[in-house]
Amino acid sequence: MQELSFFDSHCHLQDKRYKGAVDGVLERGRNAGVRALSCCGTNENDWQAVAELAKTCTSVVPSFGLHPWFVADRSGQWLDILEKFLVENPMSCCGEIGMDHACDPSTFGAQESVFMDQLSLAARLGRPVTLHCRKAFGRLLELLDRKGGVGQGGLVHSYSGPPDLVGQLEQFGLSISFSGSLTFPNSKRAQASAAIVSQDRLLVETDSPDIRPYLCAAELNEPSNILAVAGALSRTVGVSVADVAALTWENSSRIFLKVR
Numbered sequence: 711m712q713e714l715s716f717f718d719s720h721c722h723l724q725d726k727r728y729k730g731a732v733d734g735v736l737e738r739g740r741n742a743g744v745r746a747l748s749c750c751g752t753n754e755n756d757w758q759a760v761a762e763l764a765k766t767c768t769s770v771v772p773s774f775g776l777h778p779w780f781v782a783d784r785s786g787q788w789l790d791i792l793e794k795f796l797v798e799n800p801m802s803c804c805g806e807i808g809m810d811h812a813c814d815p816s817t818f819g820a821q822e823s824v825f826m827d828q829l830s831l832a833a834r835l836g837r838p839v840t841l842h843c844r845k846a847f848g849r850l851l852e853l854l855d856r857k858g859g860v861g862q863g864g865l866v867h868s869y870s871g872p873p874d875l876v877g878q879l880e881q882f883g884l885s886i887s888f889s890g891s892l893t894f895p896n897s898k899r900a901q902a903s904a905a906i907v908s909q910d911r912l913l914v915e916t917d918s919p920d921i922r923p924y925l926c927a928a929e930l931n932e933p934s935n936i937l938a939v940a941g942a943l944s945r946t947v948g949v950s951v952a953d954v955a956a957l958t959w960e961n962s963s964r965i966f967l968k969v970r
C-alpha cells in the first residue's frame with residue numbers, strides 16, 4: 711500500500727502535559743504518516759519551548775502567537791518579544807491568535823487590539839497566521855475586513871463556525887482546518903462546512919493534546935490520531951483517505967513551507 715504523508719496543521723507539542731513524552735508522541739506520529747506538524751505557541755511562557763522543539767525536530771514548523779485566552783497576562787514587552795521569536799525563526803508562522811467570545815467579556819477589547827497588532831506584525835514580516843475563533847466569527851470577519859484579509863495566507867483552526875462563512879474566510883486568504891471535532895457523529899455543522907470548503911483550502915489537524923477524536927480512550931490526544939480526522943474528512947468530502955492525505959499535505963505545505 712502506498713505510504714501516506716500527513717501534515718498536522720495545528721498542535722501544541724510544547725504543552726506541559728507532554729512533559730518527558732514528546733519523543734514517543736512524535737514517533738507514533740511518524741508511524742502514522744505524520745511527516746510535518748505546525749506547533750503553535752500560545753503565550754510568552756511557551757514560545758521558547760516551541761523554538762527549542764523546532765530546533766531539535768526538523769518535522770516541527772514553529773508558530774508563535776498570543777492566544778486570546780492569555781491576553782490578560784501579557785507583559786508590556788510582549789509584542790517586541792513576539793517579533794524577536796518570529797525574526798529569529800525565519801520558517802515560523804504567527805499563531806495561535808484570534809478572538810474568543812466564550813471568554814470573560816472584560817477581555818474582548820484587549821483581545822481585539824492584541825489580534826490586530828499580531829495581524830499587522832505577521833503582514834509586515836510576511837508570515838502566515840493560524841487563527842482561533844469561538845463564538846466571534848462576525849467580529850473576526852469585520853476585523854479581517856479592516857485589515858484587507860491575510861495576504862500571506864493562513865488558516866482557521868478546528869473550524870466550528872457556520873458553513874455560510876466559509877466562502878468569506880476563503881476570500882480573506884484563509885484555509886479551513888478540521889480537527890477531531892469532525893469525527894463526532896453529532897458534528898453536523900463541521901461536516902456541513904467541510905463539505906463546501908474548496909479542495910485547495912482543506913486542512914487536517916489534531917490540536918493535540920486537546921480535542922481527542924470520537925472514541926479515543928487515551929487521556930491526551932496526539933498527532934498519530936490524524937488518521938481519525940482524515941477518515942472523517944474522507945467520508946464527509948467523498949474522497950479516499952489517500953486523496954485527503956495528498957491534498958491536505960499539498961495545501962499545508964503551500965502555507966507553512968513557503969515561509970522565507
Ligand SMILES: [Zn+2]
Nearest residue numbers: 720750806917
Ligand atoms: Zn490550539
